[in-house]
Amino acid sequence: MSTPDLCIKVEARKLQLVFKGRILLECTPDAPCIELLHVDPDFHMNPKYVSYYKLKNKVKCRLPLHDARLVDPPASGDDVTIVFDECMQLHARIVNGRLELVPEVVGQPGERATAWNGLAIAFKADATEAIYGCGEQFSFLNLRGRRVPLWTQEPGIVKNHSIAKYIADAAIGAGGEWWTTYYPQPTFVSSANYFVHVESYAYAEFDFREKHRHALLVNEIPKKIVVDVQGSAPAVLASLTSFLGRQRPLPDWALNGAWLGIVGGLDKTDPTSVVAKVDRARAGNVKIAAIWAEDWTGLRSFKAQTRLFWNWKYSQERYPNLPDYIKQLHAEGIKFLGYNNCFLMTDGDLYAEARDRGFLIKNAAGEPYQLAMYSFSAPMLDLTNPGTWAWFKGIIKEHMIGAGLDGWMCDFAEYVPVDAVLHSGQDPLVHHNEYPVLWAKVNAEAIAEAGRDKGEEAIVFFSRSGNAGTTRHSPLIWSGDQIMTFALDMGLAAAICSCISMGFVGVGQTHCDIAGEFRLPWQKRTKDLFMRGTEHAAFTPVMRTHDAKGTSGWTLDSDEETLQHFAKFSRVHATLAPYLKQAIKEYAETGLPVIRHCYLHYEDDPTFHAKKPRSLQYQYLLGRDMLVAPVYTKETTTRKLYLPKDTWVHVWSGKEYAGGWVEVAAPHGEPPVFYRKASPFFKLLGSLKDA
Template sequence: MPSQIIMHADGFDLFAGEICVLSHRTHAPAFAIGIGKPDMEMVRGNFRIGDDLHLRLPLDCFANDKGAIRLWSSDRPDSILGIKVDVDARKLALRIRCTDDAINRLWIDMRSENGEAFWGGGEQMSYLRLNGRSFPFWTSEPGVGRDKSTKLTQTMDAEGLAGGDYWTTNYPQPTWLSSHNYAVHLDTAAYSVLDLTDGSRAGIECWKADLNLELFTASGRTELVRQMSDRFGRQPPLPDWAISGAIVGLKDGQDTFSRFEKIAASGAALTGLWCEDWIGIRQTSFGKRLFWDWQWNATRYPDLPDRIAALAERGVRFLGYVNPYLAVDGPLFAEAAALGYLALRQDSDEPYAVDFGEFDAGVVDFTNPDAAAWFSERIIGQEMLDFGLSGWMADFGEYLPTDVRLFDGSDPMEAHNRWPVLWAKVNADAIASRGKTGEATFFMRAGYSGVQAYCPLLWAGDQCVDFSRHDGINTVLTGALSSGLLGNAYHHSDLGGYTSLHGVVRTADLMHRWIDMAAFAPVMRSHEGNRPADNLQLDSNPEFLTHFARMSQVHARLAPYVRALSDEAVATGLPLQRPLFLHYDDPAYYDVQDQYLYGADMLVAPVVEADQTGRDVILPEGKWVHLWSGVEYTQGTHAIAAPNGQPPVFTRKDSKFAPLFASLTEEFGA
C-alpha cells in the first residue's frame, strides 16, 4: 500500500502503507514553530552547537483548503505554516513553508510504534540502531575518543572541543529507515535533529521553517535501500585495480619506494601505492602534516613521473591526496585569490583564513561555478590526473566556517552541510572531464544528502589506533552498515587506524585484526597514521609482512565475487556490506553491528575486541560453510575460533560462487 494522507475536520494523518507515522490534531498538534539564534563555536572542524531559543508555539489551528493544509498558532495567527502534499511514483512529500520570515525553527512529532527500529542517519559510527538517542545532523570532525566518560575524550575536549560524542560524524544525513519498511528524508541542508529518546515518537527539529519531508514505502528492505539509491544517486563500478589487490599507504619521500619493494617482495598482492605526501609535508605538534598546495613536490619526490610510469608497467597505480583548502603560504592560494575564487570575511573583502592547527588555509568558494570549475580543471585535472594519478583521498569537506561570505550569498549555516556534496562534485567532474569515470577513483570521509551521486567510495575517517568502543576498529563496521542503507555502496577504512595521541599507539593485536578485517572490504588500503614513527607499520617486522601478504592474496582472490557485487550495486544500489536484517527480517538482528553480510552469500564477523582468540557469530537461516575449515554450520549463534589470519567468515552453501569459495578454503584454509 503506498503512502497517503487522510484529512479530518481538525487535522490529518500521514500513512506509510498501513502504518500511521504522523497524526496532527488541533488539541494534540504534531507541528510547532519558533524563533532561535544559533550559538556556535568552531575549533578546527569541531563544533559546540547551542540555541538561544526565543519562541516556541504549538500550531493549534488547522484549515484544509482543497488539500492545501494551513497551520497556525492562536497566539500568533499571522505566522502560517503551509503544507502542500506532492505524490509521485517514488514518494509522498510534504512541502512545508512558512509565511513569516522571522520564523526559523520547526518541530515535527512523528510516531513510533512499540518495537519499531530505526537505522540510517548518514555514516553513524557508534550505533547502528538509532532508537533511544538523539542525533543532530551536522557535518564535522567526529572527534577523538567520542565518549565523554573517557579521559582521552575529556582531554581532547579541553584542547579545542575535539573529543566528540556518539553522534558526531563526518557524514550525517537526515534520512532514516524503519523496520516497518518505510523511510523518511528531510530535504534540507539546515541543522536538524532526530530525537528518538521517547519510544512513542520520532521528534524532528529543524533550524529552518521551510523544508520538504519525504516519505518512502516499500514491500521489503532491499527495495527500500534501492529507493534510497535512486533518490540520492548511484556510484559507478569500482575499478578492477581497486578491488584486485591491496593499496599500500606510505609517506616517506624517496624512501617510500624501497619500503614498497620490501612489502611487494613479501608476496603481497599490490595494485596501488598511495603517497599522501606527494605534495610535501610540514611538521606540527599534531604530527607530520601535509603541505596544502596541490602540486607535485619535486624536492620530496624528485623522480616521481618516472616512478609512476614504472609502477604502471607492473600494474600498480599511484594515488595521492587533495582537500578543498589552500595553504596561505602556497602559490595556489595566491592564484585563487587573484582570480577572486576564495570565500571572504564578512567584514572585509579579504579571503577568509581557516586555522587548521599551526597553519592557515583559504576556502575555495564552490558556490562560485567558475571557482569550482577552476579547482576541478586546474588542480585535479592538470596537476593530478594529467600528472598520472589514478586515485586520491579527497579529504575534509566538513570544515566550512559558519561566518564566511560566499559568492552566491547563501547562508553559511546551510552551506556548511552542503559543502561535502559540492566538494565531491568537483572531484567527480574532474574525472568525468578526462573520460575516466569508473577507472580513476577518489575516496571521501565527509558527506551529506546527495553525496552518493558524486563520491564513488567512502572511507571511515580517522579512527583511533585502538579497540575503543566509540572510536576504534569496530566503528568501521557501524559506519559501513549505516551509510550503506542510504545508497553508499562502497566503504573501507584506514588499515591500522589513523589517530595516535596522548599515548594511544597501535598494538600488534590491533594490526593483525585490522589486516584481517580489511581483506573483506571492497578496497584494502593501509595508512601509516598521523604519527608514523610512534606506531607499528606493515613493514615493522616479518610477522606483519607475512600476515599482510597472505590476506592481500585472499582479498585479490575474492575479486570476481566483489566485481559481481559491484555490478549488483550499479544495477540496484545495494551496498556490498549489509546488516543481517537487510535480508533476514528477525528483530534479533536489529542491533547487530559487529558482523555483516558481504553481499548475500558471505558473512564476515571480524574480531574487533582486544586479546580475543575467538568470538560468537550469529548465522541466519540456511546452510553456511566456514571459509577456513570447510565445516558446515546451520542457523544459530556459534562460538568460532579466530586465530590471526582466520577471521570468522562463512559462505552460503548454495551460492553460485561456491567453487570460488571452495578454492579459497583449499589454498588458505587450515
C-alpha cells in the same frame, strides 16, 4: 481525500495522513504533529581547531499548528494541499511513487512568515521498530531511544567519557560525542520498511526517544520531505538510493589486492622510501593493486605537527620524475594515488593566485579566512564562487590527472566557519553541511571532463565527509581518521560500525584505514591491532593501509610474521574480486550496499535489531552470501557471533552451521568468516583458505 496510495482525513480538527497503508502523520489539537519554530543557533568553533564545535540550538519560540483543513478541491488525487492554522501549507504530492511533503509558510498575519526559520514535524512511530541511518554512525547502529544532531565536523579523538576525553576537550575541543560525524544526513530507515528523508542542509535534530513518534527538527523550512513505504527492506533501499543517487561502480583494478598507503618519496637508497617499501612488499608476495602516497606534494613542519603540503602539484624534491615512476608502476599493473583537500597553504603558489582572484572563503573583514588547525592555519576554497570551480578543476586536470594519478584521498570539507562570508551571500550555517557534497562534485566533474570516470581506467577518489547528494559524485567513502586502538567508539570497532551504517543512507562502496590513522601521544599501532585490522579490511570493497607520514607504529612489514599475514589477506582480497564485482553490480542495480546489515536479508529475525549484546553491530553481510564478524577486541582468540537461519560454511575449517549463537576459534589469520552453502560462488569462497 483518498487514492490507492494516499489517504488524508480531516475530521473534527483531527488530521491523519496515510501513505501506502502506513499512518505517517496524526495530528490532534492536543497533540499537534507540526510546529513552526524560531531558532537561534549558538554554535561555537574551537579557537585552536575550527572543526570542533560546541552546539547549542536555542528554540526561541514554538508555534504548534492545531487546526488543519484540506484545500477544496485538490489539484489531483496525487497532489493535495493541507492548510494548518491558516499560516502554513503542506503540499502532499506523489512523485515517482514516493510521497513528497512540501511545507510553505504563507505569512498570516503580518510579519509572521519571516519570523519562522525552523520546522518541527513528528511522524507516527511503532513501539517495536528499529531505526537506522542519519549518516555515518561510529557508536550505534540502531538509533531508537536516541536524539541525533546532524552537523558535519571532526568526530573527535576520544568519544567516551574518560579522562582522555576531557584532556582532549581542554586542549583543542577534540573530545567528541557519540553522534559526532564527518557524514551526517537527514535520512532514516525503519525496520517497518519505510524511509524519511528531509531535503535540507541546515542543522537538524532527529529524535527517536519516544515510543509512538519520531520528532524531527530542522533549522529552516525544508524544501521537501520525501517518504516511501515498501514491502521489504531491500525494496526500501532500492527506492531510497534511486532517489538519492548511487555511486558509480569501482573499476576492477580497485579490487585486485591491497592499496599500500605508504609515504617517503622516491629515493631508492632510503629504506623508508616508497620505492623500498614496495620492493619489500613484493618480496613478501603481497598482491598490490595500488600505491597511495599521500605525501606526493611534499611535507611542511609546524610546531608539534608535520603536515602534508597543501599545494596540489607533485613535489619535485620528494617525488622527482613522478610521472615516469607512475608509468613504471602502470607497466607492472599497479595504480598510483595521491591526496588533495579543499585548503591551500599560504606558502604555496596556488594560494597567492586563489587569494588574488577571490576564490577563498572570507572573514567579516573581507580577507581570506585563516582557519586554525592547532599549530598553523590555512584558508579554504569558496565553492559558492563559480570561478573557483573552473580554476580548481583545471588544477586537478593539469597537475593531478596530468601527472598520471589514478585517484586520490579527497579529504576534509567539514570546516566552513559559521561566521564565514561567502561569495554567493549564502548563509554559512546552511552551507556548512552542503560543502562536503560540493567538494566531492568539483572533483567528480574534473574527472568526467578528463574522460576518466568510466571503464577500467576510471579514477577513484575517496571521501570522508558527505551528505545527501555525495553518492552522485564520490565513488568511494572511507571512515575517516579512526584512532589506533581497540577502544569502542573511536577505533577498529567504530570503523566496522561506520561501514555498516553507511548502507542506510545510500552509500554502497565504503572502507577504512587499516587499524586506524590517528594516535594520541601515548599510543602507537600494535601488532595485534594491525593484524586484526588487516583481516577486517580484506572483507571490505577496498583493502588500504595508511602509513600516516611514517609515524604509525606497527605496519605491514614491521616483522616477517606480519608481512606474511598481510600478504595472505591481500591475496584473499584479490581472490574475492569476482564476488565483490557482483556485489558492486547488485548495488548499482538495486541499491543494496556491498557491506550490509544482516537484517536486510533476514527480516524475520528480530535478533539483529537488539542493542545487546553490542557485538551484534560488529558483524555484517558482505554481499548476499558472506557473513563477516571481525575480531575487534585485543588479545582475543575466540569470537561469539549470531548466524541467521541458513546453512553456513566456516571459511577456514569447512564446518557447517545452521544458525543461532555460535562461538568459533579466531586466532590471527582466521577471522570469523562464513559463506552460504547455497551461494553460486560456493567454489570460489571455499578456496579462500588456500589463498
